[in-house]
Amino acid sequence: MAKKIGVLVELDYCVGCSACQLACQDYYQLPVTETYMRCFLGKPDVVDGRHEMFMSPYAYRLDKCANCLEKEEGxxxxxxxxxxxxxxxxxxxxxxxxxxxTDGHLALYR
Incomplete structure (x- = not known):
């Protein structure tokens, strides 16, 4: 049975730089228009009088993550x-x- 993979994002620390997306593209040698991971940037909301942006990378092909983890030894x-x-x-x-x-806002993709 294949291992179940999880992707955990600490939302309080993600800066939305998309480096994860680019690393995935590079690893799998995908064209610029394709990736197995995307960085989602939500509309800014006003929270406690400040603008805050929701940012989160999400992997939607976890089978590829399993393959990657196995080849790269974790x-x-x-x-x-x-x-x-x-x-x-x-x-x-x-x-x-x-x-x-872990404290804070988290997203766990499985």
Whole structure:
């Protein structure tokens, strides 16, 4: 049975730079118009009198993440390049445990 993969994003730290998306494209040698991960940027909202933007990378082809993790011995290029260390990729149970130990706004994709 294939391992279940999880992608955990610490939303308070993601800056929306799209480096993860580019690392994924580069790893799989995809054309610029294709990727297995996208960086979602929401419309700014006013929170406590300040404008805040919702940003989150999301992987929609986790089968590709599983392939990548296996080949790279657990070091996903998208997570390795993340400048704010907001992106974590690994086995789903490990990502759930990490989410339980992490404060703040999180997104867990599985």
């Amino acid at each position: 070091n996903a290029p998208c997570a390795a390049i993340c400048i704010s260390k907001a992106l974590h990729v690994g086995e789903l149970e490990e990502m759930k445990q990490l989410a339980d130990q």
